Amino acid sequence: MAAQGTSRSGLSSALPLLAPAYLWLTAAIFLPLSAMVFFSFMTDLPLSGKPWAFTLGNYAAFFSQSLYLTLLLASLRLGLEVTLWCVIIGYPAAYVLAKVLKGRSREAIFLLVILPFWSNGLVRIFSWAMVLREGGILDTALNAVLPFKINIDLMYSYPAVIIGLVHSYVPYMVLTCYLTLQAIDDSLIEAGRSLGASRLQVLKRVIIPLSMPGLVAGAALIFVPVVGSFMEPRILGGRTGTFYGTIIEDQFVAVFNWPLGAALSFILLAVVLVILAVASPVLKRAA
C-alpha cells in the first residue's frame, strides 16, 4: 500500500516533466504516422479531391511483383554490409579511445570522430562524389604517387554507396561502443591477464562480452536507417543505386502515389521489427 502510494505520487510529480516530451512525440510522430497508416489503406488520397475507398491493394502490390521483394532483399543486404563495416572500423577506434588514449589526445581524436556530424549529410555525399569519380581526388592522388597507371572510378557503383553510408554512420558505432568500453573496469582486464589469459582471450572472454550492449545498440542504430536509405544510393549508386528506399521516394515525389509509398514503408517497418525481434534473444544471450 505504502509503496503504491509513493509510486503514484511519484508519477504525478513526474507528469509536468514528462508532458512536454510526450505531447511533442504525439504531435510530431504519432499523429503523422497514424495518418500514413490510414493513407496506406486507401485507393487515393482524400487530398486529391477524387473519390476514394478502403483497399488492401497497396499491400497486395508488394506481393504481386517480384521487384519489390528483390529490392527489399538488396536493401537488407546493404544494411548488413554497412553495419559490418561500421563494426570493423568503429570498434577498434572506440577501444583505442576508451582504453589507450588519455587526456588531450583522446579529446582530439574524439573531436575528429564527431566532426562529420557537424556537416550536412548532402554536403558529405557530394564531397565523396568529388573524391571517388574518375579524374577525381583519389584517382589523381594515387596516380601521382604510384609508378604505374591505374584507373580508379568508384563513383556510381555499389562500393561507392557502401563507402558513403559507412562514413555517415560509423560515428554511431564509435560512440555507443566507447561508452560501454569505458565502463569496463580496468582491474577486470588486469585480473584476466594475471590469471594467465592471453590478450586474445581477454578480448574474447572479457572485453567483447562486456561491451556487447554498445555493439548491439550501435548496430541497431545503423542497420535501421541504412535499410531505408535513399539519398546516398541515388547520388552515389548510379545505375546500381535503385533500392527499396529510392522506390518509396519515387512514389511520394515523382508519381504522387502516397498510398502505395506508405504501404511500402510499413512493410519495411514490419520486416525490420521482425528482424530485431528475432535477433534480440540471441543478442541478449550473447550480452
Next chain:
Amino acid sequence: MRMPRLTAFLTATSVIASVLAASAGEVHVLNWKGYGADEPWAVEAFEKATGNKVINDFFNSEQEMLTKIRTNPGLYDVVMINAAFNDQAMAEKLIQPIDVSKLSNYANISPDKASSPMLDHDGKVYGVPWVWGLTALAINEKSFDKPPTSIAEMWNAAHKGRVVIRDDAVEAVQFGAIATGQNINDIKDMEAVKAKLTSLMPQIKTFWSSENDWNQMVASNQIDIGTYWSGSADRAKTHFKLPVSLVIPQEGAVAWLDAFSIPAGSKNVEGAEAFINYMIDPKFYVEWVTKVGAPVSANTKAVEALPEDAFNRKVMGDPEVAKRIQFQAPITDKQREAYLALWQQLKVDVK
C-alpha cells in the same frame, strides 16, 4: 465516422485558406519553380505595368499540380499546364475557357500551336501556348570529332559507361519508342521498347534527375552522350560555357508544349489574362532568353525578336526539325502506371 469529418475538415481549411488568400488585384500563379513566371525582374515589370500583385506557388509533379487546383478552388488565377495534361484538367472542370480576344499577343501565336486539339475543345480555348521544347540528345563535344546524327549512338559500345538517361518512366519509354521507330503516342510493340531499353542499360553511367546533374558530369568529363532537354542544353552552352551541344537525331525527338490556363473559380480573371498576355509578350521572352535561357516561345513574333543565330531560332525553328519531332499527347493513368512498372523493372534488372 472519422472519415467524413476528416474530409470536411480538409475542405474547410482549404476554403478558409482560399477566402483569406485571394482578393482583387492579386494574381496567384501556379508553375514549376524557376520557370519564367517567378523571375523577380519579370514580376516587378508586370506589377508596375498593371498594378496587380503576383503571388507564386509551385509544384513538383503534374499530379501535384492537379491536386493543388482540385483542393484549392478559387485560389489560383493562372496555372501552367503541360498540354498533355490539359485534357484531364478540362474533363474534371478544373479550368475555364479563355477569352483570347482580350490577349493582344494571342494573334501572334504560331497557328499549329494555337489550334492544337490538346488545348482547344469545342471551339473554346482552354490553354494559351507559352513555350515548347524537345527531349532530345546532347553530347559532350570533347568526345566527338563530329556530332552524331543517329539515336543509335547511345548504343555504341565506344560509349559504354559514359551514357546517361533521365530517371523518368514516361520519357524513357517514349525515347525507346523513337529508337524502335514507333509513334510515341501509340506504342504498338511494347516488347520491342523493353528489349531496346534493356540493351541500353549496360551503357548507362547513371540516371540524371536535374539539369545540375547533367552539367556537372560534363564539366568533369564523365559522360559522352545522353538524353537532355533542348532549353537546358542551350543554357549549358551559353550560360555555363560547357562543351555541350544538342543533337536532334534523324529518328526524331519527343516534343512538349507548355500552356497557361485559368482555373475555374478564379477571382481575378482580368489579372490572369493580363499576366498570360505578358508571359507570351516578345519583350518578356527576349529578356528571359538573354538573362536566363529558355525554351522556344510559341509566339512567332517573340522568336523573330531573337538574334538570327540564336539557338531557339536557328536550330529549333528549322523546318527540317519540325518534320522529325513528335509532340506528346495525353496519356492515361493506366499507361503511366504501366510505364513506371516497366521502368522500375529495367532498373532492378540492371542491378
